[in-house]
Amino acid sequence: MNAGTLGRLQEQFRGEIIQPSDAAYDAARKVYNAMIDKRPGLIARCTDVADVMAAVKFGRESDLLTAIRGGGHNAGGLGICDDGLVIDLSRMKNVHVDPKARTARVAAGCVWGDVDHAAHAFGMATPSGIISTTGVAGLTLGGGIGHLTRKYGLTIDNLLSADLVLADGRFVHASAENNPDLFWAIRGGGGNFGVVTSFLFRLHPVDTVYAGPTFWPLEQADEVMKAYRSFIVKAPEDVNGFFAFLTIPPAPMFPPHLHNRKVCGVMWCCTGAAEAAEKATKPMRSIGKPVLDHVGPVPFPVVQSLFDAVYPPGLQWYWRADFFKELSDGAVAQHVEHGSRLPTPHSTMHLYPIDGAAHLVENKETAFSYRDANWAGVIVGVDPDPANRGKITEWCRDYFDALHPYSSGGAYVNFLMEEGQERVQASFRDNYDRLATVKKKYDPANFFRVNQNIRAAA
Numbered sequence: 019m020n021a022g023t024l025g026r027l028q029e030q031f032r033g034e035i036i037q038p039s040d041a042a043y044d045a046a047r048k049v050y051n052a053m054i055d056k057r058p059g060l061i062a063r064c065t066d067v068a069d070v071m072a073a074v075k076f077g078r079e080s081d082l083l084t085a086i087r088g089g090g091h092n093a094g095g096l097g098i099c100d101d102g103l104v105i106d107l108s109r110m111k112n113v114h115v116d117p118k119a120r121t122a123r124v125a126a127g128c129v130w131g132d133v134d135h136a137a138h139a140f141g142m143a144t145p146s147g148i149i150s151t152t153g154v155a156g157l158t159l160g161g162g163i164g165h166l167t168r169k170y171g172l173t174i175d176n177l178l179s180a181d182l183v184l185a186d187g188r189f190v191h192a193s194a195e196n197n198p199d200l201f202w203a204i205r206g207g208g209g210n211f212g213v214v215t216s217f218l219f220r221l222h223p224v225d226t227v228y229a230g231p232t233f234w235p236l237e238q239a240d241e242v243m244k245a246y247r248s249f250i251v252k253a254p255e256d257v258n259g260f261f262a263f264l265t266i267p268p269a270p271m272f273p274p275h276l277h278n279r280k281v282c283g284v285m286w287c288c289t290g291a292a293e294a295a296e297k298a299t300k301p302m303r304s305i306g307k308p309v310l311d312h313v314g315p316v317p318f319p320v321v322q323s324l325f326d327a328v329y330p331p332g333l334q335w336y337w338r339a340d341f342f343k344e345l346s347d348g349a350v351a352q353h354v355e356h357g358s359r360l361p362t363p364h365s366t367m368h369l370y371p372i373d374g375a376a377h378l379v380e381n382k383e384t385a386f387s388y389r390d391a392n393w394a395g396v397i398v399g400v401d402p403d404p405a406n407r408g409k410i411t412e413w414c415r416d417y418f419d420a421l422h423p424y425s426s427g428g429a430y431v432n433f434l435m436e437e438g439q440e441r442v443q444a445s446f447r448d449n450y451d452r453l454a455t456v457k458k459k460y461d462p463a464n465f466f467r468v469n470q471n472i473r474a475a476a
């Protein structure tokens with residue numbers, strides 16, 4: 019980038035501008051998934067909305083491929099790009115809780131740990147994911163599935179409004195009253211429509227939850243999974259528990275004789291009274307003979323950060339995902355076969371329940387298109403060693419190929435890597451055409467295209 023072109027941005031920009039020749043460049047271009055190794059031409063680390071406006075204007079006028087980076091967690095590395103401009107929001111961190119109104123205004127560079135910390139001081143929370151280091155922006159814009167989904171819905175079901183900078187540089191507010199078409203589209207349609215600079219979320223009284231894992235030996239996986247599929251869809255909405263195949267980490271919270279053992283399990287996170295949660299989860303926890311049943315009252319932010327240390331940034335990740343309405347015997351058999359062959363200790367498969375409160379919203383009410391599914395499944399091959407890339411990728415693809423015929427056809431967009439336009443369309447399903455119409459209105463030239471891309475309607 020020549021000095022004259024760059025000067026135009028520098029005149030209007032207060033944040034940090036990082037170029038390939040800068041010492042900070044290599045650290046700044048890193049994202050969570052170490053399999054992604056992209057080299058942008060320029061990283062614009064914004065400090066405020068004015069910086070975002072200047073960066074969008076600069077990217078558009080210089081005709082640069084432009085990526086938006088929130089928490090940098092995206093599976094396919096869509097928070098960064100090769101050669102072009104990265105609008106990096108990671109410095110825009112602020113959470114303002116209004117305890118009376120039960121809302122939180124969250125700046126777009128926050129990760130979920132920032133929100134949990136601020137809201138927990140008031141005994142409140144809003145639905146997010148299952149790890150505290152994920153970005154608020156990317157997770158929310160794709161939908162948001164996590165520990166509180168069955169009780170309080172997806173993250174987008176608790177989004178009251180958002181502020182955005184559009185491709186033409188305008189700053190707009192999106193809510194049920196203002197630009198409702200845009201508000202509909204950003205609730206599941208990803209970063210296709212503009213740079214969100216802040217979100218307003220509804221908070222709920224969630225303080226201490228009844229949480230923790232129940233693990234069973236792999237030999238019982240068939241019995242446990244079959245019990246789980248009928249248990250969870252009938253359980254009270256206070257009960258959330260996702261199913262997993264995993265390797266027990268060698269962490270102090272687990273007895274040493276279980277360290278590094280491959281198991282299947284349910285990770286619980288229940289709202290409401292602990293006694294009621296204990297009673298409601300007991301039938302499932304009494305199936306077979308668990309090797310560990312470690313469930314009890316825990317502060318919500320602790321549950322949200324339980325996996326942080328196991329999954330630090332910088333591991334190799336390969337993802338595949340699908341939605342599932344049912345878990346037939348055939349699907350269970352494939353899960354047991356592939357889930358029992360985890361290729362590395364970090365690799366895992368999670369089935370997140372998305373029924374309960376998430377089913378109270380219709381498919382067409384937000385851009386998130388699979389309200390009729392009961393689970394969002396994700397298979398992740400993970401390892402610190404790049405030499406194991408082939409191994410984790412092959413296992414993940416084989417598992418996905420075996421399961422896909424049992425799926426609803428599309429995946430949660432936040433669990434997709436770069437898998438092509440057909441897969442994007444399958445994931446937005448009947449909402450795709452309406453999204454394409456909104457795209458035409460707000461970003462007709464497809465300036466925001468480093469994402470699970472929606473093409474503007476013809």
Ligand SMILES: Cc1cc2nc3c(=O)[nH]c(=O)nc-3n(C[C@H](O)[C@H](O)[C@H](O)COP(=O)(O)OP(=O)(O)OC[C@H]3O[C@@H](n4cnc5c(N)ncnc54)[C@H](O)[C@@H]3O)c2cc1C
Binds near residue numbers: 091095157
């Ligand atoms: C370890 C791990 C655990 C996860 N757990 C969950 C989970 O429990 N539940 C769940 O729902 N998801 C989960 N995810 C998936 C997560 O939701 C996606 O990876 C999401 O894209 C991350 O958002 P980010 O802001 O960190 O990502 P980034 O890589 O920064 O951005 C991802 C995408 O979001 C867009 N984007 C980011 N910020 C903005 C913005 N301000 N305005 C407009 N567009 C923007 C970008 O266009 C980009 O395409 C997990 C991911 C990881 C790696």
